[in-house]
Amino acid sequence: MTAPVVEVANLTKEFTVKSSHGLRVIRRTVHAVSDVSLTVPSGKTVGLVGESGSGKTTVGRCILRLIEPTAGSVKFQGTELVGLPAKDLRKLRRSMQIVFQDPYASLDPKMTIGASIAEPLQIQKVEGNHQDRVAELLELVGLAPDHARRFPHEFSGGQRQRVGVARALALNPSFIVLDEPVSALDVSIQAGVVNLLQDLQEQLGLSYLFIAHDLSVVRHISDSVAVMYLGKVVEVGPAEELYSASAHPYTRALLSAVPQADPIVERERQRIMLQGEVPSPINPPSGCRFRTRCPMAQEICSVEEPALIDRGQGHPVACHFAEAVAVTLGSNVSA
Amino acid sequence: MSTESALSIRDLRVTFKTLLGNVQAVRGVSLDVQPGEVLGVVGESGSGKSVSFLAVMGLLGRNAVIEGSAKVGDTELVGANQRTLRKVRGNNVAMIFQDPLSALNPVHRVGAQVAEMVLAHHHGMSKDDAAKRAVELLDIVGIPQPEQRARQYAHEFSGGMRQRVMIAMAIANDPKVLIADEPTTALDVTVQAQILEVIDRIRKEMGTAVVLITHDLGVVARMADRVQVMYAGRVVERADVHSLFHQSDHPYTRGLLASQPTLGRERLSPIPGAPPNMLQPPSGCAFRVRCAHAAPECAGDVPELIQVRRTETACVRAQELEALV
Ligand SMILES: Nc1ncnc2c1ncn2[C@@H]1O[C@H](COP(=O)(O)OP(=O)(O)OP(=O)(O)O)[C@@H](O)[C@H]1O
Ligand SMILES: Nc1ncnc2c1ncn2[C@@H]1O[C@H](COP(=O)(O)OP(=O)(O)O)[C@@H](O)[C@H]1O
Ligand code: SF4
Ligand SMILES: [Mg+2]
Ligand SMILES: [Mg+2]
Numbered sequence: 001m002t003a004p005v006v007e008v009a010n011l012t013k014e015f016t017v018k019s020s021h022g023l024r025v026i027r028r029t030v031h032a033v034s035d036v037s038l039t040v041p042s043g044k045t046v047g048l049v050g051e052s053g054s055g056k057t058t059v060g061r062c063i064l065r066l067i068e069p070t071a072g073s074v075k076f077q078g079t080e081l082v083g084l085p086a087k088d089l090r091k092l093r094r095s096m097q098i099v100f101q102d103p104y105a106s107l108d109p110k111m112t113i114g115a116s117i118a119e120p121l122q123i124q125k126v127e128g129n130h131q132d133r134v135a136e137l138l139e140l141v142g143l144a145p146d147h148a149r150r151f152p153h154e155f156s157g158g159q160r161q162r163v164g165v166a167r168a169l170a171l172n173p174s175f176i177v178l179d180e181p182v183s184a185l186d187v188s189i190q191a192g193v194v195n196l197l198q199d200l201q202e203q204l205g206l207s208y209l210f211i212a213h214d215l216s217v218v219r220h221i222s223d224s225v226a227v228m229y230l231g232k233v234v235e236v237g238p239a240e241e242l243y244s245a246s247a248h249p250y251t252r253a254l255l256s257a258v259p260q261a262d263p264i265v266e267r268e269r270q271r272i273m274l275q276g277e278v279p280s281p282i283n284p285p286s287g288c289r290f291r292t293r294c295p296m297a298q299e300i301c302s303v304e305e306p307a308l309i310d311r312g313q314g315h316p317v318a319c320h321f322a323e324a325v326a327v328t329l330g331s332n333v334s335a
Numbered sequence: 336m337s338t339e340s341a342l343s344i345r346d347l348r349v350t351f352k353t354l355l356g357n358v359q360a361v362r363g364v365s366l367d368v369q370p371g372e373v374l375g376v377v378g379e380s381g382s383g384k385s386v387s388f389l390a391v392m393g394l395l396g397r398n399a400v401i402e403g404s405a406k407v408g409d410t411e412l413v414g415a416n417q418r419t420l421r422k423v424r425g426n427n428v429a430m431i432f433q434d435p436l437s438a439l440n441p442v443h444r445v446g447a448q449v450a451e452m453v454l455a456h457h458h459g460m461s462k463d464d465a466a467k468r469a470v471e472l473l474d475i476v477g478i479p480q481p482e483q484r485a486r487q488y489a490h491e492f493s494g495g496m497r498q499r500v501m502i503a504m505a506i507a508n509d510p511k512v513l514i515a516d517e518p519t520t521a522l523d524v525t526v527q528a529q530i531l532e533v534i535d536r537i538r539k540e541m542g543t544a545v546v547l548i549t550h551d552l553g554v555v556a557r558m559a560d561r562v563q564v565m566y567a568g569r570v571v572e573r574a575d576v577h578s579l580f581h582q583s584d585h586p587y588t589r590g591l592l593a594s595q596p597t598l599g600r601e602r603l604s605p606i607p608g609a610p611p612n613m614l615q616p617p618s619g620c621a622f623r624v625r626c627a628h629a630a631p632e633c634a635g636d637v638p639e640l641i642q643v644r645r646t647e648t649a650c651v652r653a654q655e656l657e658a659l660v
Contacts, residue, residue, distance in 0.1 A: 051523035156609040157380070186379045186550060191594040192605035213523065220596035220603070257524040259531075259553030261595055263576045266557040273532070274525045277493045 004075075005175045005207040006040040006063060011072035013058050017282075031281045032058045034231040035072070037308075040175065045201065045208040047222030047239065049215055049254070051278055054228040056211045060177040063209065064096050065089060076175070094124055097168035101180035103160035107152040113138075113163050114148030120170045137166040142196060158189035162196065169200070179211045194221060215258050219243050227251045230289040231281055233308060237315035247315070247322045250290045252329050272329060288320070296321050296328055339408075340367040341511040341544035342391070342428065347403035347413070349383070349390045349568075356614045360386040362568035363403075363637075368512060368544040373535075375559030375576070376548045377591070379610050383568040384548045388514045392430050393420035407511060426456045429505035433517040435497035439489040445500055446470060446485025452507040472503040476533050495526035499533065506537055513537065514546045519554065531558055552595065556580060564588045567611050567621035569637070574646035584643040584653045587622045620650065628656055 013033040018025050033055040040046045048056045062069045065081050074081045076092055084092070100106040107116050117137055118130045126133075135145035141162040152160055161181060168176055178197065182190040194217060200206060212218050218225055219239055226236045227250065235248040246252050253272040260266055274293045279285055285292050291301040300320055310316040311323070319325065349361035361383045368374045376384050389395050391405040391412055405412040407427045412420065424430075432438060440448055449469035454460060460468075466485075473481035476499040489497060498518060505513055515534060519527035535558065538545050547558055555562055556576065563573040564587065572585040583589050590606040597603065608625040611617055617624050623633040632651050640647040644657060 051525065158609065187552070188379060188591055188594040188606035189609070190605075191596070191603035192607075194596070195602050195605065198600070198602070214596075215524075216596045219598065220600065253525060257528040259527075259551065259557040261552035261556050261580065261592065263556040263559075263580050266553070271528065273528060277495050277526055278523070 003042055003077075004039045005042050005077060006209070007073075007075040008039070008059070008063060009037045009073045009075075011036045011059065011062055011074065012070045013055075013062055013067065014070045028282050031231050031284055033062065034284075036228075036231075036233050038226050038233065038236065040207050040209055041223075042174075042207055043201070043205050044223040045210050045221055047218035047225040048209060048211045048228065049213060049218050049225060050228035051213065051254075053230075053278060053281065055231045055281075056228055057179055059228075060098065060179050060209060060211055064093070064098055064177060066098070090124075094171040095173050096175045096177075097171070097173040098177040098179060099161075099164050099168045099181045101183050103157050103164060103184060104152075106164055107160060109152050111151075112148060113150055113152065113155070116152075116163065117148070117167045117170055120167060124171055126171065133170065134166075137169055140169065140200070141166045142192075156189070157185050158193055161185060161193050165193075165196065165200070169204075172204075173206070175207045175209075177209045177211065180213070181210075182217060183212060183214060190217070197221065215243075215255060227254070230278055230284050232289055232318065234290065234318045235316070236308070237313075241313075241315055245326070247317045247325045248319050249294050249296050249321075249325055249329060252325065253293075253295070270330060288318070296325070341370045341407070342366075342368045342546070343404075343406045344387075344391065345404040347387060347390060347405060348401070349386050349395070350400045352398045352400065353614075358613045359616055360568055360613055361390065362616070364565075364568075364570055366563060366570065366573075368546055370511065370544050371538060371542040372560045373538060373545040373547055373558050375555035375562040376546060376565060377550065377552065377555055377562065378565030379591075380550070381610050381613065382565040383613075384565055385516050387565075388430065388516065388546060388548065392424060392428065392514070393417070394430070422456075425452060425505075425510070426508045427510055428512040428514065429508075429510040430514040430516065431498070431501045431505050431518050433520045435494070435501040436489060438501060439497060441489055443488075444486055445489060445492065446473070449473065449485070449500065449503050449507060452504045456508045468507075469503075472507055473500070475506070475537075476500070476503045477529070478503075493526075494522055495530060498522065498530050502530075502533055502537070506541065506543070509541060510543060512544045512546065514548070516548045517550070518547075520550065527554075534558070552580075552592065564591070567616050568613060569621070569649065570640060571622065571649045572646050573640060578645035582645045584646055584648040584657055585650050586626050586628050586656065590625075628652055 011033055012035055015030040015032055016027050017030055018027050050056055061067045063074050069082055114134045117134045121130050134148050138145050138147055143162055182193050210221055222239045225239050225242045226233050229250050235251045253274045256272045276293055279292055287302040287304055288306050291297040306318045306320045308316045308318040344366045347361055347364045351358040351360055364387050378384055390401045401413050403413055410423055446469045449472055450465040453465045453468050470481045470485050473485055478484050478499050519530050537543055559576045561575050562579045563570045566587050572588045593604045594606055606625055611621055619634040620638050623629040638649040638651045640649045643653045
């Protein structure tokens with residue numbers, strides 16, 4: 001067992017939103033992330049999947065303390081980040097970076113690529129020749145050093161995402177949150193960025209939290225995967241096992257909804273069709289948050305919240321009927 | 336073709352006049368869609384998927400120069416006046432988009448917008464009947480409690496429900512052709528599955544011809560009867576869905592299929608480079624600058640679609656390469 005880089009325990013994040021109803025202003029609580037625990041082992045990739053609004057980005061941002069958790073603990077290489085004074089946090093920030101989804105919006109159009117990559121070096125007042133470091137970083141992500149003088153609009157989506165990765169690597173981090181890093185890219189371009197991320201991980205010993213809604217990319221890149229639904233982790237397990245033998249009705253439904261690029265498979269497979277859409281996190285359902293859409297829900301599901309329990313296989317599941325899932329919903333038909 | 340095509344496009348070309356020069360977005364696209372079939376249209380961003388069909392619908396701006404022919408029944412759409420286009424749109428051909436919110440009016444009730452669509456092509460109908468028909472349509476596309484929902488506004492609908500409303504408006508006049516441009520790209524997979532089911536049901540029950548534009552090869556595999564692959568403003572390969580996925584002869588299609596994530600952790604196979612700048616697309620086969628099999632002859636004439644094994648392929652080397660598969 002390698003020592004964990006990141007340990008998240010009982011993380012909760014609530015946002016207060018205001019809405020006006022006539023003269024009255026009503027404050028409501030968005031339960032974005034509720035009691036989430038997860039561990040990123042050193043040098044490994046943990047995938048975080050779930051539908052939009054399930055809280056993936058919020059978890060990533062809380063870990064880096066880009067936003068303040070409402071409750072819970074986040075340890076980075078053993079140091080508790082929650083409550084850590086700003087000056088100590090800033091030092092640790094070098095080691096933790098984030099890459100965003102949108103390769104178009106995340107670079108300043110008025111800055112050269114070189115200046116964008118060097119920005120974190122300046123902010124952190126790193127000594128040494130920044131120009132050389134930028135050239136080195138560009139090469140590392142498969143771009144040419146003379147690209148430094150160009151502007152974002154001269155680059156394709158895949159190239160811009162490489163620039164985003166170079167920028168994240170500038171301060172030699174050990175951990176990177178990749179928030180939907182390839183979701184905006186065409187599949188033919190995405191493959192190159194995924195390869196790059198894997199190569200860099202190997203070369204530099206990086207650890208990743210890889211957030212995505214595309215389950216097939218997550219399966220390819222992750223060592224283990226956590227599935228979120230409406231602010232909660234409902235299942236965690238080694239990537240292969242989760243895809244081949246998931247024991248949560250939501251994970252199964254999610255996997256069965258992902259269309260596969262094979263017309264024979266697509267036309268023969270059984271789908272678990274979920275009714276409706278994800279309920280509002282302002283008023284999540286009582287008991288199991290998935291129960292309003294769950295094909296297996298029973299009375300207990302609305303009364304009692306299922307705990308995330310490891311039934312001895314290193315594969316925790318939060319469902320009252322986890323043992324019955326395989327029998328009731330059939331063997332896995334995965335992405 | 337045994338039946339009469341619902342939509343028939345011949346040598347469609349679209350050029351945008353811009354400050355930087357002429358963007359050759361669509362460079363000679365021909366296709367037929369039959370009643371009741373789903374034609375999947377795939378290809379990288381910028382390959383001309385949307386522009387081809389926006390041109391057919393007469394929805395491009397004034398800087399677009401459109402040539403060629405696009406016929407629905409006997410009606411020619413290229414060069415048609417606004418009156419003809421308005422009549423055809425919604426009545427014979429309808430289009431839905433990725434982002435339904437921008438297509439819905441925020442200050443009108445959803446039911447009223449659907450009813451308006453009904454009335455636009457049924458001038459004799461009473462308002463009451465149109466309102467009733469609107470509720471019926473909302474029901475057909477699977478909106479629960481359609482009477483109540485008809486009285487609500489677009490912002491009170493989720494993304495999936497809005498897309499259902501768009502489909503209800505699109506089918507209000509029983510069009511021959513439904514063009515769906517990335518209808519589920521912005522939706523979660525579980526909701527995508529529901530919307531695809533609605534589209535499939537409409538095709539089956541109403542015999543509508545569906546053009547399904549998407550990036551997602553999985554969606555195509557699930558939905559399409561036939562598939563056409565676009566690259567740099569042209570159709571580079573076309574076949575029935577099974578042949579395209581299992582017997583493709585075009586290096587671009589094969590590259591696209593091979594670049595998908597694999598189950599294991601082995602390295603993926605991207606297509607090197609990036610799509611061409613359509614201000615100056617490469618001569619000959621536009622894919623040749625990224626193609627592992629490019630030879631000098633690929634820079635010659637622009638390859639036309641020819642039947643190779645089970646697909647129509649626009650590659651001068653397809654016959655030779657067939658041996659390499
Ligand atoms: N109004 C316009 N003026 C100039 N060029 C345009 C205009 N609209 C589209 N283009 C160009 O036409 C080409 C085809 O665009 P189109 O929108 O059809 O691509 P697409 O295949 O639908 O891509 P995506 O998958 O990203 O939706 C692109 O090069 C695009 O930049
Ligand atoms: N700043 C914020 N204020 C209010 N609500 C927020 C804020 N950020 C996120 N949320 C809400 O928290 C929930 C989780 O969001 P997010 O973490 O972005 O989900 P994901 O990344 O899984 O799509 C959503 O309901 C979202 O609307
Ligand atoms: S606890 Fe009940 S509602 Fe929740 S997933 Fe399991 S069976 Fe479904
Ligand atoms: Mg997010
Ligand atoms: Mg498009």
